[in-house]
Amino acid sequence: MSDRDLDWIVVQKVQAGQVGAFDTLVQKYREKIFSVIYNMTSNREDASDLTQDTFIKAFQAIGRFKGKSSFFTWIYRIAINTTMTFLKKRSRRRYISYEKIDEEVSNSDIFEHLTAKNRTEKGALVQELQEKLNDSLQKLSPKHRTVVILHEIEGLNHADIAEITKTSIGTVRSRLHYAKQQLQSYLQDYIA
Amino acid sequence: MPDQKNEPQQKVTLEELLKVKRSERPDQAFWGQFDRELHQRMMQTLVKKDPWYVQVLRAFQGRIAQTATISGLAALLLLTFGRSLIVQTTGSTEMGSDAVAQSSVESVESANHSSPASLPTAPVATESFASLQSTSHDYGMVAISGPEQVAEKGFKRDFALESLQVAQTDRADYSGDVAASSLSFVSTGVASLVY
Numbered sequence: 001m002s003d004r005d006l007d008w009i010v011v012q013k014v015q016a017g018q019v020g021a022f023d024t025l026v027q028k029y030r031e032k033i034f035s036v037i038y039n040m041t042s043n044r045e046d047a048s049d050l051t052q053d054t055f056i057k058a059f060q061a062i063g064r065f066k067g068k069s070s071f072f073t074w075i076y077r078i079a080i081n082t083t084m085t086f087l088k089k090r091s092r093r094r095y096i097s098y099e100k101i102d103e104e105v106s107n108s109d110i111f112e113h114l115t116a117k118n119r120t121e122k123g124a125l126v127q128e129l130q131e132k133l134n135d136s137l138q139k140l141s142p143k144h145r146t147v148v149i150l151h152e153i154e155g156l157n158h159a160d161i162a163e164i165t166k167t168s169i170g171t172v173r174s175r176l177h178y179a180k181q182q183l184q185s186y187l188q189d190y191i192a
Numbered sequence: 193m194p195d196q197k198n199e200p201q202q203k204v205t206l207e208e209l210l211k212v213k214r215s216e217r218p219d220q221a222f223w224g225q226f227d228r229e230l231h232q233r234m235m236q237t238l239v240k241k242d243p244w245y246v247q248v249l250r251a252f253q254g255r256i257a258q259t260a261t262i263s264g265l266a267a268l269l270l271l272t273f274g275r276s277l278i279v280q281t282t283g284s285t286e287m288g289s290d291a292v293a294q295s296s297v298e299s300v301e302s303a304n305h306s307s308p309a310s311l312p313t314a315p316v317a318t319e320s321f322a323s324l325q326s327t328s329h330d331y332g333m334v335a336i337s338g339p340e341q342v343a344e345k346g347f348k349r350d351f352a353l354e355s356l357q358v359a360q361t362d363r364a365d366y367s368g369d370v371a372a373s374s375l376s377f378v379s380t381g382v383a384s385l386v387y
Contacts, residue, residue, distance in 0.1 A: 019238070022234075026227075026230065030223070030226065031217065031223075034218070034226075035214070035216075035217070038216065039213055039216075044218070048222075048226060048229075051226070052226070052229060052230045052233055055230055055234075056230075056233055056234060056237055059234060059237065060237060099216035099217060099218055100216070100219075110204055110208050110209070110212065113204055114204065129209070129212065130212075130216070133209060133210070133212065133213055137213075148210070152206075152207060152210040152211075153210055153211070153213045153214055154214075180206060183206055183210075184206055187206065187209060190204060190209060191204055191205065191206060191209070
């Protein structure tokens with residue numbers, strides 16, 4: 001049974017009145033949704049609030065979910081729309097609070113290479129790169145940021161992104177290409 | 193042969209840099225608090241009542257289409273039949289008033305220009321009076337034919353002749369009186385009303 005079918009069964013349970021079944025969906029998707037929103041906003045507290053908003057909206061609207069799309073793309077769409085609305089309101093305010101990068105990743109080859117290249121202390125480099133990555137993402141327009149986050153960070157394919165953003169696959173590819181060009185120029189110091 | 197795994201990579205790509213972002217994950221304490229807050233907010237959502245307009249909208253949501261259909265049908269019927277009814281009523285009223293106006297004109301004209309043969313005479317008036325008497329009325333009628341009978345029957349004339357003339361035997365005066373709406377049967381000996 002596919003992931004989509006499993007989600008649909010849970011959704012039907014919630015629709016039938018088993019409110020507790022919704023918790024299964026929260027546990028399954030909360031980290032993914034949080035990650036998308038966090039990378040969109042570059043703020044931990046905002047991301048937490050918006051992730052909760054997303055699940056509450058989904059819970060309120062789950063009665064209208066007919067299963068024509070997968071629950072996964074449906075809730076991602078709610079998350080993206082909620083974040084977009086938030087970003088429009090927050091356009092003049094920007095607070096950045098970072099999540100910690102896993103120690104495992106900070107010990108990876110990338111950081112080894114960058115440390116050797118820049119002759120800096122690894123801890124400082126990790127923080128510096130983290131700031132630079134977040135700044136670069138925030139320089140992109142929300143539409144381009146969404147596509148690059150969903151594809152490069154979350155690993156979604158073009159078709160799913162097109163469904164989530166309600167655009168064509170061609171538009172997704174175009175936005176992705178442009179966004180990556182922009183990021184290349186912002187992060188050229190780190191790209192060997 | 194050098195060990196490739198232990199050597200740091202020579203090139204960092206954009207995709208690899210972006211993958212670093214995947215590792216920015218909150219700790220378990222964060223998720224514990226997240227779950228508590230989310231459950232609390234969901235409970236509030238379940239308990240919280242919708243605003244009154246949402247409730248009203250929801251209550252009528254299922255019936256909006258039905259009501260709209262019925263209202264539309266009623267409006268259509270009203271426009272179709274109501275309009276023709278109004279037109280019909282207005283037409284008949286206009287026709288009725290026209291007819292009354294026309295008959296009035298005709299009566300005046302016929303009174304002015306009628307031939308001597310068509311004028312009522314005393315016997316004809318008496319016959320008409322007799323037929324009137326045969327029907328039941330809530331007032332009494334007495335036939336009188338002239339000033340002598342008025343005096344004879346003990347009636348007192350409490351109005352001037354020129355104020356109420358009902359009929360006149362003199363043809364010229366009669367037709368003139370009709371035109372002037374001041375007929376008198378009393379003076380000419382045709383009839384008079386007694387109240």
